[in-house]
Amino acid sequence: MAGFRVGFGYDSHRFEAGRRLVLCGIEIEGETGLKGHSDADVVLHAVIDALLGAAALGDIGSHFPDTDEKWRGADSAKLLSSVVDEVSAAGWRVGNVDVTVICERPKLRPHVEAMRLRLAGLLRCPVGGVSLKGKTNEKMDDVGAGVGIEVHAACLLEGIK
Numbered sequence: 001m002a003g004f005r006v007g008f009g010y011d012s013h014r015f016e017a018g019r020r021l022v023l024c025g026i027e028i029e030g031e032t033g034l035k036g037h038s039d040a041d042v043v044l045h046a047v048i049d050a051l052l053g054a055a056a057l058g059d060i061g062s063h064f065p066d067t068d069e070k071w072r073g074a075d076s077a078k079l080l081s082s083v084v085d086e087v088s089a090a091g092w093r094v095g096n097v098d099v100t101v102i103c104e105r106p107k108l109r110p111h112v113e114a115m116r117l118r119l120a121g122l123l124r125c126p127v128g129g130v131s132l133k134g135k136t137n138e139k140m141d142d143v144g145a146g147v148g149i150e151v152h153a154a155c156l157l158e159g160i161k
């Protein structure tokens, strides 16, 4: 495919006691985890939908249905890797991604560089093409009340064929 394609992804998960918190394939120790059928990696889920959206290849739910036992506890890093394979086969590579993570906690700053590196590896692109920003919701609405985490992700795909 020639040219460029833009994509946008969104996801949200609520916190659930007793689960581990995995963001961008990295376990954040000592924090409450997120409820979900897979490992509930809300960041990677939004990025997956951004990639699939840019390539017009459907969405995360059509690829990995949460009604399928096969995906229970799934490692979202593996799901993203398989989506990158699919996007590559369709003639695209990731140019850059820009991700905004909204939560009152955990504080993301200490984890941002590790998360960017992990994401760059999974996307097979230079870390300079991976932006990850943490924000709070200024105590507004459910996310601001600490109910869960919300993520918005934009990506650009470049044609390789």
Ligand code: MG
Pocket: 011, 012, 013, 036, 040, 041, 042, 045
């Ligand atoms: Mg999700």
